[in-house]
Amino acid sequence: MQFPESWLRSFCNPSISxxxxADVLTMAGLEVEETRPAAPSFSGIVIGEIVEAEQHPDADRLRICRVEAGAHSKDGPLQIVCGAPNARVGIKVPLATVGAELPPGEDGKPFLIKIGKLRGVASHGMLCSxxxxxxxxxxxxLLELxxxxxxxxxxxxxxxxxxxxxxxKLTPNLAHCLSVHGIAREVSALTGSPLLTPAxxxxxxxLDDRLPVQVQAPDLCGRFSGRIIRHVxxxxRTPAWMVERLARCGQRPVSPLVDISNYVxxxxxxxxxxxxxxxxxxxxxxxxxxxxxxxxxLNGNTIxxxxxxxxxxxxxxxxxxxxxxxxxATAVSDDTRHVYVEAAFWWPEAVAGRSxxxxxxxxxxxxxxxxxxxxLTVEHIERISQLIIEICGTPETVCGPVDDQVLGLPERxxxxxxxxxxxxxxxxxxSQAQCADVFRRLGLQFSEGEGVxxxxxxxxxxxxxIEEDLIEEVARIIGYENLPDELPLAPVSPRVRVEAQRGGFAVRHALAALGYFETINFSFVEQRWESELHGNDDPIRVLNPIAAPLSVMRSSLIGxxxxxxxxxxxxxxxxxxxxELGRVSRRDAGVGHSHTSVAGICQxxxxxxxxxxxxEALQWGERERAVDFHDVKGDVEALLAPRTVRFEAAEHPALHPGRSARVIVDGQDIGVIGELHPRWRQGYELPQAPVLFELDLExxxxxPVPVAQPLPRHQSSVRDLALVLPEGVAAQALLDALRADASGLVRDVLLFxxxxxxxxxxxxATGERSLAVRLELLDPAATLTEDRIDATVQAAIERARAVGARLRA
Structure with a gap:
């Protein structure tokens, strides 16, 4: 909201600088973003009147003017050569006398007026535009005055x-300050200076002419007022004072009727x-x-x-x-003779967002x-009518009655x-008296009770x-600068993370230790990624995307x-x-609405x-080879250590069917790992396939919290077994069978x-492979005998046979 100080002071003129x-307005919540002079610095420019004007003898576009300048032309009118097309006898224009300084140019230096000659004729000043x-x-x-x-x-x-x-710089709740009179009303309340509201x-x-108006939508328009004015x-020409005030509000003058509407x-x-x-x-x-x-x-757009x-x-x-x-279609023009003036109350929710x-x-x-x-729709119709008659009136100008339809106004x-x-x-x-004084100064009607x-x-x-709105009014009228300076007092209760959980930054440090650089990406992505890499054909769409490709919320970090x-x-x-550690969004009808969630969306x-x-980075100590599934598998195991991680073959839309797996910890599926699918490697123009993993951060x-245990008093025993297993049987199935020892003596099984x-x-035979495993046996309470060891090993071999393995000869 831009306005001139002089217009504000015509409504309320407090005795302050x-x-x-500006400080009073800012401290009351009406932030003054900028104050600047209405005109740049210049001096020595006065009002002159052209009393003679004749053609220059040697220039078609120049005229020799004689200009009366009052005390600045004691020896008679000043002779000034001017090239303006409207330089004529009888007009009053700005005159820069000899020695005057015009506003600085592009070089930042003021322009000094001196006696000069134009085509041989002396010029004692300059007429200005x-x-x-x-x-x-x-x-x-020239600027005509x-x-x-x-x-x-x-x-x-x-x-x-x-x-x-x-x-x-007004906040949206300060709609009542979007006018000079509204701001003056605030200044009056803040300073105690009287508010001057002209009647x-x-x-x-x-005449009795009325334009029939049917308000068919009371939820759109609560009040509609209008009147006919004929013979305008x-x-x-819009008067200079109105043009000046509009210009100082940042409004370009258009035509008298439009200027009057904008002025009000x-x-x-x-x-x-x-x-x-x-x-x-x-x-x-x-x-x-x-x-x-x-x-x-009116702007030329067809909607x-x-x-x-x-x-x-x-x-x-x-x-x-x-x-x-x-x-x-109904815009006023220079040929307009009769007009209909309309002022209405449109419900805010019926207008919001439409433009x-x-x-x-x-x-x-x-x-x-x-x-x-x-x-005040009727009063403002009357104000517009006054200005139309004053500026555009003719002896024949007549007004009809104001037609005012009230359908429904806000109930306060x-x-x-x-x-x-x-x-x-x-x-x-x-005190209650202070609060009452604030409301009285603001023009709010109130009644009092005991403490309310x-x-x-x-x-x-x-x-x-609500009550908080009134509290805000009391605070800002009393003055935020008058509030006492007190340090806040509050108990400091640090949030202690449970020992069984590490923070997100600990996970970031673990990834950095494994050689990964953290990256941060938008949560909204291309729809192609969702359908191709995640099999999500119904992603959550962004209503107002910052760019056309970033139109949906991601349900995975892989893309x-x-x-x-x-x-x-x-x-x-x-x-x-x-x-990357980031949030993903997917549809879930089981999620309700709360202060941390949106109904139907799981994040x-x-x-x-x-x-x-x-x-590995290029080095002399190790031969260069491409990263593979097992390298990243080791990174995942290190990230999840010391917990035991299982990997089971699985399919994922983004991953190679034969080189991808589910990541399982404590029987829970927490994510996937694998090589990018050859189709997408080719589709995204990658020279070779990367290996990816995605896990649930929680x-x-x-x-696990470490639990202290005494050192075993007895030594463990190890036995190595070579077992032949068909290609179609997963090695994990064999390891699980060997670990499933009912006696509890098998402490660990290692495939080496x-x-x-x-x-x-x-x-x-063809299609078979040999797996060498080491069994670690231990009884914490007693020394293992050969008989117990042999029985335990034999039981392990029998469990291996159950999954299709046999002891290698």
Whole structure:
């Protein structure tokens, strides 16, 4: 919100400086983002009147002017050569006298006016355009001043160029401050200076004409006011004072009627619309749009509406986008003679977000979606009517009566403030009288009880709904700077992690120790990754993606790591080890809504890693070889140590069917490991397949608590067995069978050799392999005898036969 200080002080003029005013506004929650002068620095420029103007004898585009400048032209009018096309007798313009300094140019240095000659004719000064004074970008000619401008007066004083422009950064709850009068009302409450609100005198109707209006959607429009004004002069010129104030609010002047509508919007915060009455066909209907209807807007865009967008229509089609922008079909022009002025109350929820559907925003939509005072539509119609008659009026101008339809206005329930509660929240002693004074200064109606005040929010305050809103009002009017400085007192209770769980950073350190670099990726990814790498054909879609490809939420980390690999390979990296701890999202109807969850969506943390390229960095001590499944399998075992990890063959959409497995710990499936599927290696243009793993982070964080045990008093015994096993039987099945010892003497089973003959021999057939295992036997309570050892080994061999193994001869 930008506005000039002079306009604000016309409503409320506290006896404080500009800097103090900015500080008062900021400390009250209306952050002053910037203050800057209305015009750049210049001096020596006065109001001059051209009393003579004749053609230059040697230049077609130059005129020799005689300019009266009051006390600055004691010896008669000054002779000035000027090339402006509008230099003519009788106009008053800015005159830079000899010695004047114009605003600095691109080099930052001011331009000094001296006596000069143009085509042999002396020039004692310079007549200026608005652009040369850097008041606007208009350079079509001299800046023409009103006929009553006093000749010889300093232009800065006359145009109030020492005014200051304020730019406020308002939060969405401060809709009542989106006007100069609204800000003045706040300044009055903050400083105690009286608020000057000029009375708006009704315009007496001189005809009975009314435009029929049917409000068919009370949930769109709560109040609709309008009137007909006939015989207006739309070719009139917007007065300089209005142009100046609009320009200092950042608004470019357009035409008198549009400028009047914008002026009242900045003055009182009321967006309105002025229709060309002759272009309206029949009656107006205020309703929701219908699927497929089209409307050409004032900005030239043609949009298609639906039943979620409010419109104003006539008997032939749409005329306006309700509360946002008017239509081109009924726009006023220089040929307009009769107008219909409309001011309405649009429900904020019926306007919010509609303009963003069509990729634009307007001042009207910005205000209506935050809430505009519904009580003053008629008064603002009267204010607009006054200005139209004053600026565009003719002897024939007449107004019709104001047609005001009230369908339903916001019901403002009283809000109770407990004085003791306010004192506790604010952190300083408060009396009921102080709170009552704050509400009185803000213009809030209230009643009092014992220790409480019941406040009825006024029509212009849409931000007061609960007790905390009133507490905020009390705090900011009393002044945040007046609150006592007290250090917060609170018990410090450190969160102690249970010993059976390690933190996420401990997992990161473990991955770094294994040679993996951590990477951080977006949680939204390409839909292709979800369908190809995770088999997820119904991913969770992002409603407003930051980029078109990043349109869905990821249900796995694998796609992100593959993309990181591609990024590194494109930069000639030959060995890549990356890992990520991140959250994934998937649909789960069993998840309810809470402060940490969204209904129907399960979000879990996972850890994943990717290895690509040589198993070891280039070195002389070991032959180079590509990383394989077993290398990453070892990394996973190290990450989960000291727990025992099982790997069972499994299939996964992203992984090679014969080179992937489920990771099982304590009987629980916690993730997958494997080589990237050849189809996706080729599809993602990778020279060789990386090996990946993805695990549930909660399972990785779990760790057993060490339990002290006495050292065994007896030595263990070991026995080695060579067992022949068919290729179709997994080695894990054999190891599980050997460990399943009912006597409890088998302490450990270790596979230490695998032999596969190239051809059938005497004791092994084709399709068989020999597995050499070592059994460690121990009885903590007694020394093992040969008989007990032999019996235990024989029992182990029998269990091995149960899974298809036999003792090798």
């Amino acid at each position: 500009t800097a103090e005013l 608005a652009r040369e004074l850097k008041l606007s970008e208009d350079h079509g000619g 009103p006929a009553d401008a006093p000749v010889g007066q300093d232009i800065r004083q006359y145009l109030d160029l020492d005014d200051t422009l304020f730019t406020l 708006i005198e009704p315009v007496r109707p001189a 002069n739309t070719r009139a 919007m900045f003055e009182y915060g009321r967006p309105s619309h002025i229709f060309d009455l002759d272009k309206i066909h029949g009656a107006l209907q205020v309703r929701w749009g219908r699927e497929g209807e089209q409307l050409k807007l 298609t509406v639906d039943a979620q967008v409010g419109v104003i229509a006539d008997d032939q089609g749409l005329e306006s986008l309700a509360g946002i922008m008017g239509g081109d 963003r559907r069509y990729a634009f925003s307007t001042d009207a939509g910005h205000r209506f979606e935050r809430g505009v005072d519904p009580a 329930a009283p809000v109770t403030l407990r004085v003791a509660r306010a004192a506790k929240v604010i952190g300083m002693p408060l 005040l019941h406040v009825t929010p006024p029509s212009w305050r849409f931000d007061i709904a 992100s790591l593959v993309q990181v690999l591609r990024h590194n390979l494109s930069r000639k990296t030959t060995r890549v080890r990356v890992a 879990t943390l996972r850890v994943a890693g990717l290895a690509y390229g040589p198993a 399972a990785v964080q779990a760790r 050799d695998v032999y596969k003959p190239q051809a059938a021999n005497g004791d092994m």
